[in-house]
C-alpha cells in the first residue's frame with residue numbers, strides 16, 4: 001500500500017484519556033511534531049472543557065471529540081450544534097439512539113454552519129457496538145440476539161440512512177461494513193493492539209497493520225501509546241508498521 005509517514009500518522013487517533021489537561025499536555029510535548037489525529041474523550045473533556053479542544057486546533061491538530069452522545073433528538077441536536085461551533089473535525093453519537101436522533105445531530109451541524117459559524121463541516125459518525133462488548137454481553141446483558149457482526153451491520157446501515165458519514169466499530173467488522181454501506185462510508189476503529197500488547201478491557205481487537213489491510217480509515221489507539229514506557233517510541237513503531245503494510 002505504501003503509506004507515507006504523514007498518511008500513516010494521520011490515520012492514527014491518539015486517545016488522550018487523561019484526568020486533567022496537564023497530563024495530556026505532557027503527552028503532547030512527547031509526541032511533538034508527529035502529525036497524528038488527537039482524540040478527546042469524556043474523561044479529559046469533562047475535566048478540561050472546550051478550551052482544551054481549542055488549544056489542540058490552534059496547534060494545528062485534527063481533533064476527534066469522542067463524547068458519544070445518546071439522548072432525545074432535541075438535546076442531541078443542541079449538543080451537535082455546540083460541538084460544531086467548537087471547530088472539531090469529527091464527533092460521534094450512539095447509533096442506539098435511533099435514526100431520528102442521528103438525523104437531529106445532522107440538523108444541529110447544519111444549523112451551526114447556516115448560523116455563520118466559521119468552521120468546516122465536521123465528519124459525524126455513530127458508535128455501533130462498543131469494542132469492549134463481547135458476544136455474551138450483547139446477547140445476555142444488552143438483550144440483542146444473534147452475532148455481534150450482524151448487530152453492527154444493522155446499526156451501520158441505519159447510520160448511513162440517517163445521513164452520517166461513518167461508524168465507530170471493531171477493526172474486525174470493517175470489511176463487512178464497507179461491503180454493506182459502500183467504500184466511502186468511514187470506519188473509525190478502536191480495539192487496536194500491536195502484537196504482544198495488553199488487551200485491557202477491549203474485546204474485538206486487531207493489530208494496526210491488519211486493521212489498515214482491512215481498510216480502516218482511522219484507528220483510535222490509547223493505552224498501547226499512553227501507557228508505554230516511551231509513548232513516542234510506541235507511536236513511531238505503529239507508524240512504521242503502517243508504512244510497511
Ligand code: C5P
Nearest residue numbers: 015041129130131168190220221222223
Ligand atoms: O486504550 P485503548 O486503545 O483501549 O483506547 C481506546 C479508545 O477508544 C478509548 O478512548 C475509548 O473510549 C475509545 N472507544 C472505544 N470503543 C468505541 C468507541 C471509542 O474503545 N466503540
